[in-house]
Amino acid sequence: MGRVSVLTNVLKANQEIATENRRLFEREGTLVINLMSAPGAGKTSLLEATLRGLESRYRIAVIEGDPTGLDSQRIRALGTRSHQIKTTGTVCHLDARMVAHALNEFPVQGLDLLLIENVGNLICPASYDLGESLRVVICCVAEGAEKPKKYAVMFHIADVVLLNKTDLATASGIDLRELEKNVREVNAKATVFAVSCKTGVGLDAWVAWLREAIASRRIAEVARC
Amino acid sequence: MGRVSVLTNVLKANQEIATENRRLFEREGTLVINLMSAPGAGKTSLLEATLRGLESRYRIAVIEGDPTGLDSQRIRALGTRSHQIKTTGTVCHLDARMVAHALNEFPVQGLDLLLIENVGNLICPASYDLGESLRVVICCVAEGAEKPKKYAVMFHIADVVLLNKTDLATASGIDLRELEKNVREVNAKATVFAVSCKTGVGLDAWVAWLREAIASRRIAEVARC
Numbered sequence: 001m002g003r004v005s006v007l008t009n010v011l012k013a014n015q016e017i018a019t020e021n022r023r024l025f026e027r028e029g030t031l032v033i034n035l036m037s038a039p040g041a042g043k044t045s046l047l048e049a050t051l052r053g054l055e056s057r058y059r060i061a062v063i064e065g066d067p068t069g070l071d072s073q074r075i076r077a078l079g080t081r082s083h084q085i086k087t088t089g090t091v092c093h094l095d096a097r098m099v100a101h102a103l104n105e106f107p108v109q110g111l112d113l114l115l116i117e118n119v120g121n122l123i124c125p126a127s128y129d130l131g132e133s134l135r136v137v138i139c140c141v142a143e144g145a146e147k148p149k150k151y152a153v154m155f156h157i158a159d160v161v162l163l164n165k166t167d168l169a170t171a172s173g174i175d176l177r178e179l180e181k182n183v184r185e186v187n188a189k190a191t192v193f194a195v196s197c198k199t200g201v202g203l204d205a206w207v208a209w210l211r212e213a214i215a216s217r218r219i220a221e222v223a224r225c
Numbered sequence: 226m227g228r229v230s231v232l233t234n235v236l237k238a239n240q241e242i243a244t245e246n247r248r249l250f251e252r253e254g255t256l257v258i259n260l261m262s263a264p265g266a267g268k269t270s271l272l273e274a275t276l277r278g279l280e281s282r283y284r285i286a287v288i289e290g291d292p293t294g295l296d297s298q299r300i301r302a303l304g305t306r307s308h309q310i311k312t313t314g315t316v317c318h319l320d321a322r323m324v325a326h327a328l329n330e331f332p333v334q335g336l337d338l339l340l341i342e343n344v345g346n347l348i349c350p351a352s353y354d355l356g357e358s359l360r361v362v363i364c365c366v367a368e369g370a371e372k373p374k375k376y377a378v379m380f381h382i383a384d385v386v387l388l389n390k391t392d393l394a395t396a397s398g399i400d401l402r403e404l405e406k407n408v409r410e411v412n413a414k415a416t417v418f419a420v421s422c423k424t425g426v427g428l429d430a431w432v433a434w435l436r437e438a439i440a441s442r443r444i445a446e447v448a449r450c
Contacts, residue, residue, distance in 0.1 A: 006231050038263050038264040038265060038345070039263040039347050039368055039372055039375070039376060040263060040365070040367065040368025040369045040372055041368075066375065067375060067377070068371070068374055068375055070371060070374070070375075089348070089351075089376065089377045089378030089379075089381075090348065090351070090352060090378055091348070092317060092346070092348040092349050119348070120263070120347065120375070120376075121317070121346055121347070121348055121349075122264050122345065122346070123314070123315065123316070123317040123344070123346055123349075124317050124346075124348075124349070126314075126315070127315060140265070140367065140368075142265065142365065142367040142390065142393060142397075143264055143265025143266075143365075144265045146293070146295060147264055147265055149293055149295070150264070150291065150292060150293055150295075150345070151264060151314065151345075152292070152314050153314030153315055154314075156314075165367065165397075167396070168367060168393060168396055168397065171392070171393055171396050172367075172390075172393065173423075198398075
């Protein structure tokens, strides 16, 4: 069997499990976010800022794809439930089966929001549906304005793009308008926020958007009951 | 056949072609560098700075793994031969076969130095030998000091680690000594340089080291003739 056929089969099997995961999340009325970025773009910092920004009335949990356990510790320090999918150094993405296994010991029941931090990689995670409701891609401005063109698949599938570390834009010689234009060229529909977890710029708008998404999810859930 | 067996076979086949590539490079006395990093860590800028720093008496060429062609254009603008391995948005690493194919139309004969810019990814490229002489990993300081721990396989296999964009260290809240210590924890033998392609800091030391590596290669070549 050729390599392409093997990959096709792997992706097909993944899709079946992702569909099961998605059914479970929808049944529970849980908004699930698949958070993706290159290494060091600020996924965990963005999670921390998001958890601080959301009211405590929300029931939230976090799944971390991480070899070290450091990220889960940071989330637990904020009083939020967190589960580590222990990846090894050669695991380049989370897949739907890993998430399904995690849910066996980390139940989703009653959650308003489940945030899944994927492995730091702008390529492979784009191909693996986890069953999420929304795909959020973080782009650190210091990576350069042309990144959306180079990693077009990832930016194309994003529902939300967060341009992070905007406090480094001037020092990095980055024009935020050019970066956003490059995002728009590969994805005209994505919601884009320019944020900085260091200065707090833009976080209120992102958290308000997320609050609306959780509310819409609940309304859909109530309407179905 | 299970997925692990497929991967084992893929890596075994890759190794055979990489060995052939390496024999060719050694026969020609060409020093070959496999340049790897996360997206946006500054591989192309480092290549530009390296090409400017090396004397014009060296015969140098560059292979770019890139979907856009932008990187090859930047290299050619400096008067250096460059070949693009046109990756698609789902190709997460270069492999030995891609390099062997590139060499069919981009001969290595007579080269002192061949620089290969891999796909921006800190995971998959670490598993695929291209036949290179040296593996050089770039880490942008803005990615955070803990990256060597999280991407330990990549940092473990590096011969040289370049801590790049040191001009952003203070603004990013990064202690360069801590970052270097974290590199050392996973790889005590790597040669480490702290550099900035913006300010030029550290580039002379890196280029001097590279010049020595080219010279050693030539001596080995002359001794064998």
